[in-house]
Amino acid sequence: MKTSAEENASTTIVVPSGDLRKVISDALTANGALRANADVQAANLVEGELRGHASHGIRRLAVLIERMRRGLIVPDAEPRLEWIAPGVMRVDGNRGFGPVVAYRAINEVVSRADETGIAMAAISNSSHIGMLAPYVESIARRGQAAVLLTTSEALVHAWGGIGASVGTNPIGIGVPTMREPLVLDMSTASVSMGKILDYAATGRALQPGWAVDALGRPTIDAAAAIEGGAISPFGGPKGYALGIALEALVGTLTATAFGTAVVGTLDSEFPATKGDLLISVSLERLGLTGMLPALTDYLDQVRDSGVTGPADVPGDRARRAREGRATDGVPIDDEVWALALKYAEGLSHD
Amino acid sequence: MKTSAEENASTTIVVPSGDLRKVISDALTANGALRANADVQAANLVEGELRGHASHGIRRLAVLIERMRRGLIVPDAEPRLEWIAPGVMRVDGNRGFGPVVAYRAINEVVSRADETGIAMAAISNSSHIGMLAPYVESIARRGQAAVLLTTSEALVHAWGGIGASVGTNPIGIGVPTMREPLVLDMSTASVSMGKILDYAATGRALQPGWAVDALGRPTIDAAAAIEGGAISPFGGPKGYALGIALEALVGTLTATAFGTAVVGTLDSEFPATKGDLLISVSLERLGLTGMLPALTDYLDQVRDSGVTGPADVPGDRARRAREGRATDGVPIDDEVWALALKYAEGLSHD
Numbered sequence: 001m002k003t004s005a006e007e008n009a010s011t012t013i014v015v016p017s018g019d020l021r022k023v024i025s026d027a028l029t030a031n032g033a034l035r036a037n038a039d040v041q042a043a044n045l046v047e048g049e050l051r052g053h054a055s056h057g058i059r060r061l062a063v064l065i066e067r068m069r070r071g072l073i074v075p076d077a078e079p080r081l082e083w084i085a086p087g088v089m090r091v092d093g094n095r096g097f098g099p100v101v102a103y104r105a106i107n108e109v110v111s112r113a114d115e116t117g118i119a120m121a122a123i124s125n126s127s128h129i130g131m132l133a134p135y136v137e138s139i140a141r142r143g144q145a146a147v148l149l150t151t152s153e154a155l156v157h158a159w160g161g162i163g164a165s166v167g168t169n170p171i172g173i174g175v176p177t178m179r180e181p182l183v184l185d186m187s188t189a190s191v192s193m194g195k196i197l198d199y200a201a202t203g204r205a206l207q208p209g210w211a212v213d214a215l216g217r218p219t220i221d222a223a224a225a226i227e228g229g230a231i232s233p234f235g236g237p238k239g240y241a242l243g244i245a246l247e248a249l250v251g252t253l254t255a256t257a258f259g260t261a262v263v264g265t266l267d268s269e270f271p272a273t274k275g276d277l278l279i280s281v282s283l284e285r286l287g288l289t290g291m292l293p294a295l296t297d298y299l300d301q302v303r304d305s306g307v308t309g310p311a312d313v314p315g316d317r318a319r320r321a322r323e324g325r326a327t328d329g330v331p332i333d334d335e336v337w338a339l340a341l342k343y344a345e346g347l348s349h350d
Numbered sequence: 351m352k353t354s355a356e357e358n359a360s361t362t363i364v365v366p367s368g369d370l371r372k373v374i375s376d377a378l379t380a381n382g383a384l385r386a387n388a389d390v391q392a393a394n395l396v397e398g399e400l401r402g403h404a405s406h407g408i409r410r411l412a413v414l415i416e417r418m419r420r421g422l423i424v425p426d427a428e429p430r431l432e433w434i435a436p437g438v439m440r441v442d443g444n445r446g447f448g449p450v451v452a453y454r455a456i457n458e459v460v461s462r463a464d465e466t467g468i469a470m471a472a473i474s475n476s477s478h479i480g481m482l483a484p485y486v487e488s489i490a491r492r493g494q495a496a497v498l499l500t501t502s503e504a505l506v507h508a509w510g511g512i513g514a515s516v517g518t519n520p521i522g523i524g525v526p527t528m529r530e531p532l533v534l535d536m537s538t539a540s541v542s543m544g545k546i547l548d549y550a551a552t553g554r555a556l557q558p559g560w561a562v563d564a565l566g567r568p569t570i571d572a573a574a575a576i577e578g579g580a581i582s583p584f585g586g587p588k589g590y591a592l593g594i595a596l597e598a599l600v601g602t603l604t605a606t607a608f609g610t611a612v613v614g615t616l617d618s619e620f621p622a623t624k625g626d627l628l629i630s631v632s633l634e635r636l637g638l639t640g641m642l643p644a645l646t647d648y649l650d651q652v653r654d655s656g657v658t659g660p661a662d663v664p665g666d667r668a669r670r671a672r673e674g675r676a677t678d679g680v681p682i683d684d685e686v687w688a689l690a691l692k693y694a695e696g697l698s699h700d
Contacts, residue, residue, distance in 0.1 A: 084467065084636055084637070085465075085466055085467025085468070085632075085635050085636060086436060086437070086465070086466045086467065087436070087437045087466040087467045087468040087469070088466075088467030088468055088631070088635075088636055090636075115435075115436070116435055116436045116437040116438075116466065117434065117435025117436065117437045117438030117470070118435070118437040118438055118468055118469070118470045118629070119437070119468070120467070120468045120631065122636075145599055145602060145603060147599075157655070158652045158653075158655050158656065158661035158663075159661060159662070160656050160657055160658070160661045160662070161652065161655035161656050161657065161661040162655050162656075162657055163655055165651065165652045165655050166652070171592070173595040173596075173598075173599060175595070175598045175599055175602055182594075182595060182598050184591055184592065184595035186588050186591055186592065215657070216657040234585045234586075234588045234589075235584045235585020235586070235588065235589050236584075236585070238536050238584045238585065238589075239584075239585050239588075239589075241534055241536055241664045242521070242534065242536065244532075244649075244652065244663060244664065245523040245525070245532060245534040245664050246523075247648075248523075248525045248532050248645055248648075248649070249495055249497075249523060249525055251641070251644075251645065251648070252495060252525055252633070252638060252641045252642070252645050253495060253631060253633075253636070253638065255638060255640075255641055258644060258645060258648035259648050259651060259652065260651075261648075279468070279629065281438070281470065281603060282435075283602070283603075285435050285438075286434055286435060286438055286440075286472075286603070287434070288602060288603065288605060290605075291601070291602045291605055292602070294601075294608060295598055295601065295602050295608060298597075298598075298601070298608035298609050298611075299594075299598070301515065301609060301610075302508045302511065302515045302516070302594065302609065303508075305507070305508050305511035305512050305513055305515050306508065306510050306511050306512075307510055307511065307512055307565070307566040308510070311508035311509060311510045311511040312509070312510070313508075313594060314591045314594065314595050
């Protein structure tokens with residue numbers, strides 16, 4: 001492992017994922033988290049990096065730690081899990097780490113679905129859960145089909161509307177197969193705010209369809225998108241309709257906030273007001289494991305339909321990225337890495 | 351009610367929705383359906399017309415009747431509904447009318463969700479259920495939030511793939527509010543096959559992004575799209591990923607077919623091999639009805655963000671169309687209407 005943190009120019013270094021995990025976990029424990037919880041949160045950020053989504057990776061560490069210091073995240077909080085109906089668990093995260101709360105809920109929901117066939121967790125008061133893929137993938141590996149939804153800060157405009165009023169509201173779906181699970185993890189926005197900010201910083205023109213300006217007009221000017229504008233939904237009016245329907249569904253069923261009242265995942269100022277909704281179905285309980293060979297064959301047929309090589313099925317691309325980076329290491333911005341090392345040594349107050 | 355069926359040119363006439371409903375119901379009873387079942391199926395087609403989706407309207411009558419005559423639809427079949435787990439009902443439609451089977455399942459699932467919080471129906475061996483909106487809307491009016499999915503014939507290509515391998519797999523979501531429910535009903539295809547066929551018949555160029563040709567290349571030639579080509583997913587790779595994830599989820603959980611093995615909704619040759627998946631959550635059982643004022647306010651805020659008038663929230667546009675047509679009547683192709691009248695008089699064998 002080599003670092004170039006001493007240099008001034010922002011460059012990229014490659015870090016083994018194990019080192020990345022350890023340094024993040026050390027940083028979290030240095031700021032008051034128990035090791036077990038720090039490990040779960042660290043693994044979540046590393047999964048973001050491994051799957052090629054740096055926006056959900058180590059870059060989030062600084063906000064996490066700032067939130068811990070301000071009491072907006074209580075790393076060792078004991079979540080309150082309550083079955084309020086035979087198939088539905090309400091989870092109050094008590095400001096705990098999102099991944100820690102989510103995996104606690106998953107364990108309960110998967111067990112319950114093995115009895116009831118289907119079970120749901122409605123999670124509130126829990127910090128950002130990061131990428132959805134690792135959760136639904138872990139459930140699929142346990143033989144269940146899962147849907148995981150989460151709300152997020154309003155960054156997307158209504159179709160025909162001005163200003164951001166809808167979250168980027170991603171959708172996660174995991175379905176077991178005879179081999180690797182099908183894993184969908186997609187935002188309902190056309191692009192991430194991270195990418196818009198990156199384009200603004202480097203003065204590049206946005207792609208058409210990515211954003212609107214403060215008057216609701218399509219723009220390729222990243223600054224105009226940021227200053228009073230908004231990100232466009234993916235897929236035009238349909239993507240908008242899907243995004244707002246998910247916002248209504250998740251906000252209502254988790255008894256959390258809607259639209260611009262959703263805060264606390266990107267900032268270091270507010271308690272998290274978003275909700276996470278998990279639904280899981282036990283294939284074994286329902287006698288459906290016999291479907292998996294046909295599903296596996298179908299997905300292979302779809303892959304075989306590719307024009308210039310296999311067409312990807314949801315999860316394939318992230319799996320390739322993950323395998324490559326697990327072997328070769330993860331490319332990290334060296335300033336981000338240097339800061340993580342400082343946090344890990346408990347030096348960041350200096 | 352005036353018809354111009356005597357004329358040769360295909361023109362449009364306007365029919366009161368009540369007359370439409372009666373004639374379709376008469377046509378189905380003339381072909382062996384009990385009145386109660388015929389009324390439910392007729393109302394479903396009329397809802398398609400009222401909401402401005404003629405592709406799910408009276409145009410489907412001819413295929414329905416042909417399927418009845420061939421025994422592919424058994425109009426008065428008694429569906430087999432079985433709770434195979436506390437939260438999951440398996441429904442074998444026994445070749446019954448899709449809407450009749452679906453509403454039977456809905457009644458059971460809504461009652462069960464009032465006990466268990468969440469309940470699911472997995473429906474197979476049932477004919478086309480038509481638009482999803484009326485179902486999820488009816489559930490939302492009963493105070494539950496619902497997701498309804500159904501698979502359909504493979505008409506959509508994989509992203510980067512050749513040929514149709516994924517259904518148009520629509521997604522329906524209904525959420526109660528203090529006023530009219532939020533109602534999402536959208537296909538995961540960029541456009542319907544009906545529209546492609548219509549463009550082919552009239553020699554118009556497709557819009558870019560609607561379809562690919564037999565070599566998987568984007569095309570604006572409707573004939574090329576039909577002859578070995580495929581419809582494109584909405585929203586590019588994300589829409590494809592969503593569509594195939596829904597296909598995997600629904601096919602597996604309903605133990606039905608995948609991809610090109612899905613048949614029997616557009617044709618008159620095969621039993622229906624698609625599946626319908628319904629999940630419903632009782633807000634009252636979960637103590638969540640107090641969320642509805644905040645949700646209603648949020649949706650109004652989104653509407654108010656419109657640039658040139660209110661931005662639509664899912665369900666708004668169809669509601670306007672429905673109100674207009676319920677008052678003013680439904681525009682129907684006169685040849686389609688003439689055929690329906692013949693069916694209703696039991697004359698179509700002549």
